[in-house]
Amino acid sequence: MNKGQVTITDIARELGISPSTVSKALHGHPDISVSTKVAVRDLAEKWNYKPDQIALSLQSGLSKIIGVIVPEIVHYFFSTVISGIEDLAHDSGYHVMFCQSNESYEREVKSVNTLLSCRVDGILVSLSKGTHEFDHFNKIRRNGIPLVFFDRICCEIETDRVVVDDEAGACEAVKHLINSGCRNIVHLSGPQYLQIGKNRKEGYLRAHDELNLPVDNNNIIRCDTPEETRLVVPELLKRANRPDGFFAVNDLTAAAAMSVIKESGLRVPEDILLVGFTSGMISDITSPTLSSVEQHGYQMGREAVRLLIDRLEKNRESPYQTVVIKTELVVKESSVCCNNKY
Amino acid sequence: MNKGQVTITDIARELGISPSTVSKALHGHPDISVSTKVAVRDLAEKWNYKPDQIALSLQSGLSKIIGVIVPEIVHYFFSTVISGIEDLAHDSGYHVMFCQSNESYEREVKSVNTLLSCRVDGILVSLSKGTHEFDHFNKIRRNGIPLVFFDRICCEIETDRVVVDDEAGACEAVKHLINSGCRNIVHLSGPQYLQIGKNRKEGYLRAHDELNLPVDNNNIIRCDTPEETRLVVPELLKRANRPDGFFAVNDLTAAAAMSVIKESGLRVPEDILLVGFTSGMISDITSPTLSSVEQHGYQMGREAVRLLIDRLEKNRESPYQTVVIKTELVVKESSVCCNNKY
DNA sequence: ACAATCATTTCAAACGTTTGCGGAACTATT
DNA sequence: AATAGTTCCGCAAACGTTTGAAATGATTGT
The missing domain is CATH 1.10.260.40 (lambda repressor-like DNA-binding domains)
Known part of the structure; x- marks a missing residue:
């Protein structure tokens, strides 16, 4: 009017x-x-x-807004998670307000304050790499606002969590390589101060253990970017006992490794098998296509929202849960070889 | 307390x-x-x-929230734009509430209503593919809420806009191919009902026109996914006058074309040069690395926010602007060949 | 001494909504 | 005709904040 x-x-x-x-x-x-x-x-x-939602919020003390803090949206994995968060939140009548920490502790703290002053009903967080201090999360709790960690969780704070079954995924991937005939598998690993780096290495170890194969510690190499790969992998290929399989901590690294291997005149998968992690677009555009472990980010996002809304609308005092999202090995061309030696 | x-x-x-x-x-x-x-x-x-932001909002009638509607976050380009939006908005004291339309008209309309009932101060939109009716945008205007379109703009509605200089980028890319010696360049094109598809084709045509080269219409092929590429490109390579260059409407398609070309025994860039569009991660992990046209999504996001906040805080009635973000050809390995024939 | 001036503080309304309680106007019962 | 019971509606307070106007108390001027 x-x-x-x-x-x-x-x-x-x-x-x-x-x-x-x-x-x-x-x-x-x-x-x-x-x-x-x-x-x-x-x-x-x-x-x-x-x-008017604002008047309603003031009246009820409830904003119907869920705050989300992620390290970076530009990562394929996080954008799938956000996508899942957004979809379920909207379907449940909530809005989503989100912040990027850009992997910085200071920005994470600032984001928490922002969300708190917006009176969000609950907060979803995936930790930034720079965060080693957790008092800002206690502040959330002191305000009586439910908190759910996803993917990069914080062990120091008791709360609901959604994690991906990294170790099982890694283990499955490595067993697949072993069963395909590999006996000298290199693990290009992530930083060990991050849970994901640690878990995926554990999976690599457990696979060897369960199949009764020895692990050569020289085969565990700290390398998780394309740049490092171009430096490190050529050396590995020159070894007397050349690796016959690679398990990389992420797809970018795996794709870069594939390039290096092919440039050196070796073939994937005929000479060397390859598996990555976080199956996304990338795994489809490499040649051959890249076997990888799918993390189901979309489902993780939905699960985190479900946990939060359950606590918000049902019993706020129920015991904390940790939901584990199953990973799934997606076998594509880079790890399928007919001339199985065993 | x-x-x-x-x-x-x-x-x-x-x-x-x-x-x-x-x-x-x-x-x-x-x-x-x-x-x-x-x-x-x-x-x-x-x-x-x-x-309390909510009380302040009710009081002032201003929410300090910017609403954003994008087709999908999971696209690299859109996530860079969102990243830019988020950064500048936060620095300017605004919060961001965002919705995905999932390329559906209905969800876009629903998102508009959601944002309106949240009393956002302004709205940023990139059109969904399914939207051919624009009355929901007029509703935003009738509510007195500023609106800025970015990337996928709506020509039927007069308002602020941020677009990328697609045509110039495409033209530059194709000229680069021509100057590198290509005389038989295939354009793998996008749907012509989308502005981006149209613009990039125009750039292809203009490059030929300005360098006085004829265009063979058989060289303009409707193909913008890896799947289509695997069907279409092998045929092209069998032609009597085999293409000596490809300009693809996006990087995924370009990367898939590269795979097909290499599988057919031809070499990139020695036999065929290749340029994509939307320079992102992908262009770095192909082998050889992929030349591409950078769209500066982050900057586009910032620009859209700047336009909106200017209108919000300065003169609401100033004439509408259209900001054009310059594209930039990023030359990598796939289009650099020493044995230039000319 | 009485008013005018000043510094400091409180009041009250407003933003849009919800909700318990009280009230008016009926109707029904005795 | 008085009482009790219905039915329908409005009042006022509350959520947390801002802000012009009014009030308070003290000081100054004549």
């Missing part, structure tokens, strides 16, 4: 009744006569009345 | 003064005595008082 959105008071004025009557009519309160209800609803419909 | 956040009233009660005095003291209002100011500020500091 005039300017901005229609309010309950506009409708009341037009109908010559009080705002409270309009509110009750809209909510089907039994006190209100049928004729008034009809009149109010018709006019609300006609004027396209939508309740 | 007790529960939840500290309010201005808590401070007032503690100090035995009225809430309005606290508010004024916090704002440095000249009416308030220095001693009171000091007392209030000290206690606010001690109790870590943060003003």
